[in-house]
Amino acid sequence: MIRDVPGLAPAWGALAACVLWGATGVWVEAATIEVAAYDGPINPVAAEYVAEALEAAGERGAEALILKLDTPGGLDASMRTIVKAILASEVPVVVYIAPTGARAASAGVFITLAAHRAAMAPGTNIGAAHPVALGGGPMDEEMKRKVENDAAAYIKSLAERRGRNAQWAEDAVRKSVSATEREALGLKLIDAVAPDLPSLLAQLHGLEVVTAAGPRRLATNGAEVAEYPMGLRLRALSVLSDPNVAYILMLIGIYGLIFELSNPGAIFPGVVGGIALILAFYAFQTLPINYAGLLLIGLAVLFFLAEFAVPSYGLLTIGGVIALTLGSLMLIRGDLPGFGLSWSVVAPAVILTALFFGVMLRYAWRSQRAAPTTGMEGLIGATAVAKTVLAPRGSVVLHGELWDATSAEAIAADEPVEVTAVEGLTLVVKRKAPSGEEAP
Numbered sequence: 526m527i528r529d530v531p532g533l534a535p536a537w538g539a540l541a542a543c544v545l546w547g548a549t550g551v552w553v554e555a556a557t558i559e560v561a562a563y564d565g566p567i568n569p570v571a572a573e574y575v576a577e578a579l580e581a582a583g584e585r586g587a588e589a590l591i592l593k594l595d596t597p598g599g600l601d602a603s604m605r606t607i608v609k610a611i612l613a614s615e616v617p618v619v620v621y622i623a624p625t626g627a628r629a630a631s632a633g634v635f636i637t638l639a640a641h642r643a644a645m646a647p648g649t650n651i652g653a654a655h656p657v658a659l660g661g662g663p664m665d666e667e668m669k670r671k672v673e674n675d676a677a678a679y680i681k682s683l684a685e686r687r688g689r690n691a692q693w694a695e696d697a698v699r700k701s702v703s704a705t706e707r708e709a710l711g712l713k714l715i716d717a718v719a720p721d722l723p724s725l726l727a728q729l730h731g732l733e734v735v736t737a738a739g740p741r742r743l744a745t746n747g748a749e750v751a752e753y754p755m756g757l758r759l760r761a762l763s764v765l766s767d768p769n770v771a772y773i774l775m776l777i778g779i780y781g782l783i784f785e786l787s788n789p790g791a792i793f794p795g796v797v798g799g800i801a802l803i804l805a806f807y808a809f810q811t812l813p814i815n816y817a818g819l820l821l822i823g824l825a826v827l828f829f830l831a832e833f834a835v836p837s838y839g840l841l842t843i844g845g846v847i848a849l850t851l852g853s854l855m856l857i858r859g860d861l862p863g864f865g866l867s868w869s870v871v872a873p874a875v876i877l878t879a880l881f882f883g884v885m886l887r888y889a890w891r892s893q894r895a896a897p898t899t900g901m902e903g904l905i906g907a908t909a910v911a912k913t914v915l916a917p918r919g920s921v922v923l924h925g926e927l928w929d930a931t932s933a934e935a936i937a938a939d940e941p942v943e944v945t946a947v948e949g950l951t952l953v954v955k956r957k958a959p960s961g962e963e964a965p
Contacts, residue, residue, distance in 0.1 A: 556588035556748040558726065559616075563592065563755075567599025567632040569811045570763045572606040578753045582616045588748055589617040591725070592640070595624070598631020600813065601656065601676075608639040608683065615738035617641045621725060622649045622706075622715075630654070634697050637715070638683045641734040642743075644717040644725050645706035651714065652703025654680060654694075673699060689714055722750060762811065768857045769870045771808035776874055778802025779826050787833050812857055821852030829882055842882045850875050904944050908957060911940045921954060928952050 561578035563571055575592065582590040611618045620637045622629045623646035629637045634654040637643050645651065656676045677698045684694035690712045696702045709715045716732065719725035726745040733742050755763070764770060781798015785791055809819075828845030835841065853871045909923035915936040921928050923944065930952040936942060946953035 556744050557585060558745060558748045558750050559585065559587040559590045559753050560722070560750055561590060561592050561753045564595040564627075565763065567596055567603050567607070567636070568766055569600075569603055570759055570766055571596075571599070572603040572610075574755050574759055575607045576610050577756070577759075579610055579614050579616060579618070581753055583614075585751075587616055587751075588744060589619055589641075589729070590614075590753075591619045591621050591722070592636075593621050593623050594629055594633060594636065595622070595627035596629060596631075596633040596636075598633055598654075601632065604632035604635050607636050611636070611639045611641075612686075613737050615736050617734045617736055617741070617743060619644065619725075619729060621719070621722075622646060622651060623719075625649065625720075630703075634694070635680055635683060638680060638687060638689055638694055641687070641736060642717075642729060642732060643689075643715040644719050644728070645709060645715050647706060647718060647720055649706050650703055651706075651709050652697050653701045654697040655701040656698065726750075762808075765804060765808035766811040767808075768812055768866050771805050771812060772853070772856065772866055772870060772874070774801045774808065775805035775822070776878075778805055779822075783826065783829055786830060814857060815855050818852045818855030818857075821848045821855065823852075825849035825852060832882065839883075842879075845882065846875065846879045849878060904947055904952065907944050909942050909944060909952070909954065911936050911938050911942055911954075914938050915942075915954070921952060923952070930954050932956075 559578060559582040561575065563574060565571065578590055578592070618640045619642045620629070620640035621644045622633075622637065625646050625648035627646065627649045629649075629651045630653045632654075634651055637651060654676070656672050677695045680694045680698055681691045683689075684691040693702065693704070693712050693714060704712060704714065706715070706718045710718050717725060717728040719728055726748055729743050730746040731742060731744075733740060735741075765774070778798045778801035781794040781796075781801060783798075785795030785798060788794075825845040825848035828841045828848060831837070832839075832841040832845070850871075853866060853875065857866055904923070907923060909921040909928070909930070911919060911930075912922050912927060913919040915921075915930060915932040917933065917935070918929070918931045919936075919938075921930040921942055929950060930942070931948075932942070932954050934956060936954070936956050941957040942954040943957040944952050944954055
């Protein structure tokens with residue numbers, strides 16, 4: 526047979542493809558699987574990345590989109606955006622909780638159950654989807670019950686839509702239950718346990734899914750895998766969305782503006798501070814910000830600036846440090862998974878701020894108590910040399926200038942004198958004690 530002749534196999538394949546194209550009018554190509562990997566809290570960056578990946582998969586005619594997920598949870602609004610995109614997708618979406626050690630907690634549970642198919646790598650877990658509040662303080666019992674019931678109904682509808690265990694899904698919200706990959710498979714939460722992508726593709730082959738375009742059967746054997754990387758803009762925003770990075774940028778911005786306002790014309794601190802502050806506020810739009818905390822930090826800045834203008838003897842600095850500390854603790858809700866400021870960032874920031882303004886306050890206090898060095902007041906205590914005999918009037922040389930002087934005692938020429946007062950353009954002087962009589 527022709528196919529058995531060495532060297533003719535490629536030609537035979539090409540001929541078969543040509544015949545198939547002639548019969549159908551279309552080229553038959555190997556299926557493509559798009560893979561989008563996300564590791565981090567569910568926030569607007571995650572929502573935008575998943576939306577972009579789904580759009581790209583649709584444009585390329587991908588057989589499926591595999592969302593490789595590792596998340597502690599995150600924002601409810603971003604999670605619902607992702608779920609809506611999956612439910613409206615004509616491309617099958619497979620959520621793959623991987624690599625080993627990964628998890629899909631809180632918002633990640635909703636996303637996993639919304640997917641057309643789901644899988645987990647060995648050594649992973651899923652669960653603990655109890656909702657937590659955004660904003661100022663803990664929810665009252667009535668609001669807590671409403672939020673919990675809403676989340677429970679939502680996750681049950683997703684589980685029932687995909688034929689998964691609705692009772693466990695409800696317990697994940699109400700009781701924060703979790704499951705390992707083997708338990709999840711037994712509970713019918715996922716469809717496969719796969720150590721890697723080739724194993725996952727082999728297990729997905731032939732499974733039926735129902736997308737927004739209707740039912741279809743997955744053909745993943747021999748599919749070409751194409752990674753969909755996160756773009757530069759989203760990577761930058763992802764870094765900025767780290768609460769600790771955003772907090773540090775905010776402090777840099779505050780310090781820069783304080784330096785610029787206290788030393789007009791320095792320019793560099795103002796430029797750096799302005800850029801850092803804008804980046805911080807850009808990052809804050811992706812974080813659960815408590816505006817009471819933000820206002821307290823703004824109040825601290827006002828106290829620090831007022832310290833330079835009002836002689837408060839340190840009270841404004843103390844008030845500013847207290848406001849900064851409380852504002853930092855309240856700025857971002859720490860009970861949300863994946864969010865919250867680290868004490869290793871907040872504590873050094875507050876301590877350095879207190880030390881900085883404490884040192885500034887000390888120098889300001891010393892400058893206020895220091896003797897004047899300019900004007901007539903700056904002449905008092907200065908050492909001059911008698912140009913002529915002072916008996917009681919004469920002239921002295923001070924700072925290279927010749928001054929009229931008067932003294933209550935007779936002073937010979939060329940003797941050192943000390944200025945004790947200034948009367949108009951006349952200096953009142955006295956004989957300066959010899960250096961040997963000065964205290965050691």
